[in-house]
Amino acid sequence: MATGSHDMLRSAARPVWLACAAAALLSMGCAAGGKYVWVDDLPETAPSAPPSAAGYVLAPGDVISVRVYNQDGMSNKGRIRADGKISLPFLNDIQAAGYTPTALAQQLQTRLKDFVNLPIVTVSLEEARALSISVLGQVLKQGNFQVEPGTRLTQVLALAGGLNDFAHRDRIFVLRSASAPQRIRFTWDAITRAEGRAALFVLQSGDVVVVE
Numbered sequence: 001m002a003t004g005s006h007d008m009l010r011s012a013a014r015p016v017w018l019a020c021a022a023a024a025l026l027s028m029g030c031a032a033g034g035k036y037v038w039v040d041d042l043p044e045t046a047p048s049a050p051p052s053a054a055g056y057v058l059a060p061g062d063v064i065s066v067r068v069y070n071q072d073g074m075s076n077k078g079r080i081r082a083d084g085k086i087s088l089p090f091l092n093d094i095q096a097a098g099y100t101p102t103a104l105a106q107q108l109q110t111r112l113k114d115f116v117n118l119p120i121v122t123v124s125l126e127e128a129r130a131l132s133i134s135v136l137g138q139v140l141k142q143g144n145f146q147v148e149p150g151t152r153l154t155q156v157l158a159l160a161g162g163l164n165d166f167a168h169r170d171r172i173f174v175l176r177s178a179s180a181p182q183r184i185r186f187t188w189d190a191i192t193r194a195e196g197r198a199a200l201f202v203l204q205s206g207d208v209v210v211v212e
Contacts, residue, residue, distance in 0.1 A: 035183065038185050067122045080096045131147050131148070133203050134209065135156060139160040142160065157209065173209070
């Protein structure tokens with residue numbers, strides 16, 4: 001096959017993964033009979049705890065500060081690498097991902113006893129990792145977006161360029177596969193006019209936004 005033909009095939013295949021992903025994700029709702037819940041009908045939940053709370057589990061991309069009391073040379077600040085580790089003076093590479101800040105501090109205190117008498121260590125979250133949000137369907141720019149924690153649906157749709165001319169303005173969904181998978185429905189008017197809970201809806205890592 002000619003080189004030009006190969007290039008044409010590659011170009012045509014580029015959007016295929018998006019179309020396949022959209023079909024697979026939409027089938028999640030179809031498999032359950034197209035069930036969904038309007039955003040205003042979602043059960044009320046307590047406000048999310050801030051990322052620095054004790055229950056936050058560290059992961060690659062988080063920036064943490066490690067402070068050893070009265071030992072500035074042992075303290076450090078850095079981003080957790082893709083391998084889940086961070087480099088610290090004296091201890092070299094230390095596993096940080098998978099621990100809460102409190103649990104990591106306890107681990108470091110144990111390790112530093114070889115160098116300091118009764119070390120006191122505090123670990124704090126300086127910058128939370130970005131959230132990964134996919135936007136599929138009838139928008140101007142499909143894709144995966146890295147956004148800050150606390151980002152709202154309105155902001156992600158803006159990053160995707162808004163709805164295109166083929167979009168159904170009352171068929172905007174957020175697919176959330178947390179402990180109990182959900183298909184949450186929105187209308188464009190509610191989102192843009194700040195009606196009800198739509199405009200204040202905060203996305204979570206792994207959410208998929210689908211505009212039909």
